Amino acid sequence: MVISRGFLGRRRDGDRGGRLPPGQYDVGDRFPVLSAGPTPHTPLERWDFTVEIGRQPAARWSWDEFQALPHEEISVDIHCVTKWSKFDTRWSGVSLDALIEAVSAPMAAFVVGFSDGGYTTNLPLADATGGKAWIVDRYDGGPLDPEHGGPARLLVPHLYFWKSAKWVRGLRLLDHDEPGFWETLGYHNRGDPWLEQRYSGD
Amino acid sequence: MVGAAIQRRLTWQVAQVSAHVRDTPRCWRISLDVELGAWLPGQHIDVRLTASDGYQAQRSYSIASAPEERTLDLVVERLDDGEVSPYLTDELRAGDAIELRGPIGGYFVWQAGLGGPVQLIAGGSGVAPFLAMLEHHQAAGSDARLSLLYSARAEDDIIARERLDEHAQRAGVEIDITLTREAPDGWKGRIGRVDAAMLAEAVIPASEQPQVFVCGPTAFVEGVAEALVAQGHAPAVVKTERFGG
Amino acid sequence: MDHIAAHRLDGNAAAGRLEDVFAVEITSVRATCNGCGATAAVAELTVYADAPGTVIRCPSCEAVVMRLAQVPGSTWIDLRGARTLQIPLR
Ligand SMILES: Cc1cc2nc3c(=O)[nH]c(=O)nc-3n(C[C@H](O)[C@H](O)[C@H](O)COP(=O)(O)OP(=O)(O)OC[C@H]3O[C@@H](n4cnc5c(N)ncnc54)[C@H](O)[C@@H]3O)c2cc1C
Ligand SMILES: [Zn+2]
Numbered sequence: 383m384v385i386s387r388g389f390l391g392r393r394r395d396g397d398r399g400g401r402l403p404p405g406q407y408d409v410g411d412r413f414p415v416l417s418a419g420p421t422p423h424t425p426l427e428r429w430d431f432t433v434e435i436g437r438q439p440a441a442r443w444s445w446d447e448f449q450a451l452p453h454e455e456i457s458v459d460i461h462c463v464t465k466w467s468k469f470d471t472r473w474s475g476v477s478l479d480a481l482i483e484a485v486s487a488p489m490a491a492f493v494v495g496f497s498d499g500g501y502t503t504n505l506p507l508a509d510a511t512g513g514k515a516w517i518v519d520r521y522d523g524g525p526l527d528p529e530h531g532g533p534a535r536l537l538v539p540h541l542y543f544w545k546s547a548k549w550v551r552g553l554r555l556l557d558h559d560e561p562g563f564w565e566t567l568g569y570h571n572r573g574d575p576w577l578e579q580r581y582s583g584d
Numbered sequence: 585m586v587g588a589a590i591q592r593r594l595t596w597q598v599a600q601v602s603a604h605v606r607d608t609p610r611c612w613r614i615s616l617d618v619e620l621g622a623w624l625p626g627q628h629i630d631v632r633l634t635a636s637d638g639y640q641a642q643r644s645y646s647i648a649s650a651p652e653e654r655t656l657d658l659v660v661e662r663l664d665d666g667e668v669s670p671y672l673t674d675e676l677r678a679g680d681a682i683e684l685r686g687p688i689g690g691y692f693v694w695q696a697g698l699g700g701p702v703q704l705i706a707g708g709s710g711v712a713p714f715l716a717m718l719e720h721h722q723a724a725g726s727d728a729r730l731s732l733l734y735s736a737r738a739e740d741d742i743i744a745r746e747r748l749d750e751h752a753q754r755a756g757v758e759i760d761i762t763l764t765r766e767a768p769d770g771w772k773g774r775i776g777r778v779d780a781a782m783l784a785e786a787v788i789p790a791s792e793q794p795q796v797f798v799c800g801p802t803a804f805v806e807g808v809a810e811a812l813v814a815q816g817h818a819p820a821v822v823k824t825e826r827f828g829g
Numbered sequence: 830m831d832h833i834a835a836h837r838l839d840g841n842a843a844a845g846r847l848e849d850v851f852a853v854e855i856t857s858v859r860a861t862c863n864g865c866g867a868t869a870a871v872a873e874l875t876v877y878a879d880a881p882g883t884v885i886r887c888p889s890c891e892a893v894v895m896r897l898a899q900v901p902g903s904t905w906i907d908l909r910g911a912r913t914l915q916i917p918l919r
Binding site for chain 2: 384390391465
Binding site: 414415416417418419420421463464499500528529544563564566567568569580581582 | 833834882884893896898900903905907
């Protein structure tokens, strides 16, 4: 392997007061757009959000009904597995606790978030509940841009950002784990940035 | 079908930078010494950079020189906010070692044996693989008709200007340049973006069944390819290579 | 064309990664989409390379044809979306 003298990549120095997980760099004002596929652009009249138990729909909200749910303001740091982190991102959305409490699923131990375009990601219930995850529909005071996952995306800021599925349309409550799009392709099943759980086996 | 004779897995190899020359305000020509064997005009390589802590980034670059030439040349456009291209243009020096893998590709390739007519359509640094095809056309003494439509921002941004002027003098070769941002007084080429009207006028017509190659930024390539198919070129003869946005 | 569309690539961009594994010229290989049945050369497939891995989609229906991730020590490849691969021999 040849070391490229003077090559740093996009990175800047410093651990930013302990806020940067290992191996991450501060992206600053930029907000990179990463995507595994084209932007879906689902019209709001056709958009809905479903909570399924197993594969059975158990609760459903139209866009207007979803807007009427109590929203929380969230200000968090986010960490992408491709190594950029972004500090103090400001979102508004509905906590997963509220959405999951709307149904009765005593067997649920795992959650799969599913999106327009077929993307999925999996979470243990413990990572999805307890005020740690939201369905967000606003970013930085405005509607969530389609490139950043609008109309609505999952936000699970304590895990790598691939868990924060863009264009999310629902949650599936399961009694077993079902690894998602990246989790089945060599990426870590949980993805804690502070433990640097990037790849399966980390 | 032009098939690359690749019957092995590609591995990373070390190349030596033998020359590093600014060609336009935004593009540099980087010449590499490396044992890759013969490549085909239109093929590309992957470059890999490694930071001292092991962090790596890789990108693709078209080979801009013909297999008959001595060095493997790249033409790299500097994207100000890019990760890899500013390193290649600003930091890399003659004498440095760099890792690459290739040659890659067999679809977006033209060789003299395939004959003509051939229509090449480039946006910006998308002209790089066509420089290899033009050099090969000359070195192989091909009599295939080769026509290049090349979109650049301004006169200063025309890559390999002198060579293109020389190629334009050769029988069977047409070089048609359009400037999209500004054209100097007395500019004899075209002005404006490549759109359906310009394609209808400048491209070898579908009735002559040219092989068509389109290369450059994604939006440029997709727009051109769509317009060509609408003008009757068979989708299978319009070959594209997208460089991204 | 949005930013994501402007940044998409084609199978030429994924060829080096695939030929790191497969000892064939991959861009001329013809892949049939398991979703819609359309066939295209790998060079003609749509590639999203900004994501953690490389996602290769059908230009006709946008279904995933191949997925590829390079993680330390291995390459992961998912070919479920490719009904067949036709590899020219010479
Ligand atoms: C087959 C092939 C051949 C090519 N041949 C050539 C060639 O001959 N010459 C040439 O100059 N180029 C060529 N390219 C393009 C080249 O591979 C690089 O894409 C280009 O040099 C830019 O790389 P970069 O690292 O400088 O920019 P990048 O860091 O990749 O950035 C490119 C652009 O995307 C934006 N961006 C970067 N990262 C992100 C992110 N995470 N999210 C959102 N936006 C982001 C940046 O702001 C920038 O505008 C080719 C590409 C392909 C696929
Ligand atoms: Zn398809």
